Amino acid sequence: MVLSRFWLAIFISSIAFVIISLFSGNSYSIDYILNGKKDEPMLISEKYLNEIPVFVKDSIEKAPENTIIINTVTSNPDTTYVYKNQTVKIYSGVQKSDGLLPTCKNSLLDLILPLIAYLAFFCGLMQLLIDSGAAEKLAKKLSPVFVKVFPSVPKNHESISYMTLNFAANFLGLDSAATPFGLKAMESLQELNPEKDKASDAQIMFMCLHAAGLTLIPTSIIGYRAAENASNPADVMLPCIITSFVGTIAAFLLIGIKQKINFKSASLVLALMTIIAAIAGLLFYISGLDLIGKNYFTGNLSGLMLIAIIGFTLVFSFIHEKKFAEKNTTIFDAFVEGAKNGLQTGVKIFPYVMGMLVAISFFRNSGLFEIISNGISFVFSNIGVSKEITDSLPVAMLRPFSSGGSRGFMIDAMRNFGPDSFTGRLSCIFQCSAETTFYVIAVYFGSVNIKNTRYTLGAMLLVDLICVITAIFVASWFF
Numbered sequence: 001m002v003l004s005r006f007w008l009a010i011f012i013s014s015i016a017f018v019i020i021s022l023f024s025g026n027s028y029s030i031d032y033i034l035n036g037k038k039d040e041p042m043l044i045s046e047k048y049l050n051e052i053p054v055f056v057k058d059s060i061e062k063a064p065e066n067t068i069i070i071n072t073v074t075s076n077p078d079t080t081y082v083y084k085n086q087t088v089k090i091y092s093g094v095q096k097s098d099g100l101l102p103t104c105k106n107s108l109l110d111l112i113l114p115l116i117a118y119l120a121f122f123c124g125l126m127q128l129l130i131d132s133g134a135a136e137k138l139a140k141k142l143s144p145v146f147v148k149v150f151p152s153v154p155k156n157h158e159s160i161s162y163m164t165l166n167f168a169a170n171f172l173g174l175d176s177a178a179t180p181f182g183l184k185a186m187e188s189l190q191e192l193n194p195e196k197d198k199a200s201d202a203q204i205m206f207m208c209l210h211a212a213g214l215t216l217i218p219t220s221i222i223g224y225r226a227a228e229n230a231s232n233p234a235d236v237m238l239p240c241i242i243t244s245f246v247g248t249i250a251a252f253l254l255i256g257i258k259q260k261i262n263f264k265s266a267s268l269v270l271a272l273m274t275i276i277a278a279i280a281g282l283l284f285y286i287s288g289l290d291l292i293g294k295n296y297f298t299g300n301l302s303g304l305m306l307i308a309i310i311g312f313t314l315v316f317s318f319i320h321e322k323k324f325a326e327k328n329t330t331i332f333d334a335f336v337e338g339a340k341n342g343l344q345t346g347v348k349i350f351p352y353v354m355g356m357l358v359a360i361s362f363f364r365n366s367g368l369f370e371i372i373s374n375g376i377s378f379v380f381s382n383i384g385v386s387k388e389i390t391d392s393l394p395v396a397m398l399r400p401f402s403s404g405g406s407r408g409f410m411i412d413a414m415r416n417f418g419p420d421s422f423t424g425r426l427s428c429i430f431q432c433s434a435e436t437t438f439y440v441i442a443v444y445f446g447s448v449n450i451k452n453t454r455y456t457l458g459a460m461l462l463v464d465l466i467c468v469i470t471a472i473f474v475a476s477w478f479f
Contacts, residue, residue, distance in 0.1 A: 006223070006438075006457065010359045013463065014366035026366070033365045036099040041080055041091035052088050056081050060088065096364045097402070103361040107354040115179065116346030120339040122180035125313050127338025128331065131324055132317040135161035145271040149252070150202045152192065159188035165204055171214055182210055182346055183447050190448040198452040199445065204459070205255045207444060208248065210436040211460045212248040212272025212467075218432045225428060226409060230419035236428045238283060239474045243433035245279065249468040255457055259337060345447055356438050360401045373397050389472055390419065392427040396468045399430060400437035400461060407431060422479050429471040434464045 036042070052060075060083045067082050080091040088091040098106055139146075139160040146153060146160045153159060161183035169178035183213050185206060199207075218240045221288040225233035232423075256263060258383040263269075289297060317324070317331050324331055363369050376397065377390040392413055398406040415429040437460045445453055 014362045017368045036095045045090040117344035123342030124335040124339035128317045132320045148265045208251040212251040214248040228414045228419040240432040243471045246470045250466045251463045352442040356442040388422040391423045395427045396430040399434045403436045426475040433467045
């Protein structure tokens with residue numbers, strides 16, 4: 001209900017702002033909102049030839065293709081004059097994101113189709129884990145902890161295995177594997193849900209823990225920093241881990257208090273202390289490596305773990321091949337059957353993903369998001385928050401809406417202020433320590449047709465806010 005109203009509010013407010021901007025003269029055309037593409041020049045005016053500056057008028061007719069570019073500065077958008085059909089069209093600046101129609105197209109071609117491929121492969125692996133009995137054994141070992149965090153989930157339930165693999169994939173920065181595992185977890189939890197169109201407590205807890213995104217190896221962030229020639233691309237790794245860990249604990253406590261979970265359980269405390277000790281041990285090991293050693297370790301650990309998961313699944317299935325025979329199937333046929341289920345899941349979530357991405361695209365291109373972002377930055381700057389922090393806030397603000405958009409702001413911050421500047425580093429921590437909240441809710445709840453998400457959205461946005469505040473303090477402490 002809350003998500004639906006928020007979605008409507010984004011659309012209605014953006015449409016109203018677009019109409020006001022057009023008729024007030026602040027915008028010349030609204031076609032870019034519908035058909036424009038990201039990073040394309042934006043049409044800001046159209047004039048007759050005798051209305052443009054003399055120096056442009058004298059040159060444009062002789063210029064190649066009747067086009068002149070003025071103020072060619074690499075750090076700023078150019079102003080382009082194009083003379084065609086007796087008028088001169090003037091372009092300046094670039095579009096923030098794809099328009100409505102390209103977003104519909106790209107959500108299928110660039111997002112859903114690759115996601116379906118990932119879903120098919122990893123759901124095939126999940127089917128092998130189920131049929132071989134590996135999922136059941138993993139669930140039995142982890143049940144003492146999970147039944148404390150998820151009291152409504154029975155002991156040894158298969159959803160425990162799926163959630164474990166999802167958390168592990170997130171922990172290692174394996175986004176392509178985390179989503180399929182997470183979707184299988186939601187489907188499994190939905191089987192236990194007595195009200196099929198309403199999110200259960202277990203689903204909300206899982207969603208919020210997933211969204212907190214505890215990450216050990218922020219591989220993509222390190223890669224982007226290396227591409228921008230940072231002196232030490234991995235220097236934000238420890239702040240990212242600390243921030244995401246605080247976010248995860250905050251999510252657990254917030255939802256746990258709401259759901260009246262027993263925090264005094266010995267098994268729960270032991271599990272938490274084990275995780276903290278493991279993270280501390282890994283951080284201690286990584287901190288003792290030189291720059292090349294850190295790059296080698298962080299660049300290979302995630303890949304090795306993914307290969308280990310695939311290898312274990314196949315070897316375990318081979319060893320227990322009799323279980324497949326008992327079910328009148330083979331290892332390969334079981335994999336194919338799981339892959340088919342992954343395809344069906346991908347098709348099912350497409351409308352939810354497209355609807356959310358189109359709304360976000362409209363919101364950004366309308367200019368309303370930029371005004372709100374600038375307004376918040378202005379307020380923070382006037383209450384004493386340093387400019388280095390306010391310059392990085394657009395990343396934090398856009399992260400819950402769009403991973404690609406916030407990533408663009410992050411790269412822009414590193415290019416404008418430097419990858420080794422406080423703003424550049426803080427932008428990277430923002431990008432790493434939060435999740436694309438609205439996208440995740442649309443995908444995960446959409447996959448099981450849940451309409452009423454209850455307090456999930458509010459809790460996840462609160463966790464995002466905690467991550468932002470933590471990131472600022474951690475970045476100030478380290479840099």
